[in-house]
Amino acid sequence: MENQDVFSGYFSGYVEGKEVVLHYAESQELAHTYVFDTEQEAESFYQTCLKMGELTSEVAESKQPLAHQVLIKESLKGKQYQTKVY
Numbered sequence: 001m002e003n004q005d006v007f008s009g010y011f012s013g014y015v016e017g018k019e020v021v022l023h024y025a026e027s028q029e030l031a032h033t034y035v036f037d038t039e040q041e042a043e044s045f046y047q048t049c050l051k052m053g054e055l056t057s058e059v060a061e062s063k064q065p066l067a068h069q070v071l072i073k074e075s076l077k078g079k080q081y082q083t084k085v086y
Helices: 039-056 061-076
Strands: 011-016 019-024 031-036 081-085
Touching: 011 039, 019 039, 031 039, 039 061
Parallel strands: none
Antiparallel strands: 011 019, 019 031, 031 081
């Protein structure tokens, strides 16, 4: 496993090859794994996740999970990927 980055108090993750794994604190869903067609797509999504941590930190703590999910869905529009939820 790669080194895990903490994006915010709500979530953390890492990228490894074509796979991005996001871990969630205080959520029923422990982790989401996103598998992309290329390593470049995975890295691009990962960099977006890093920025999401900064953006959601400006939102009230109680609304961060919802803001995060909205940003994830928007960033994945039009992209080819497979996902698993744990």
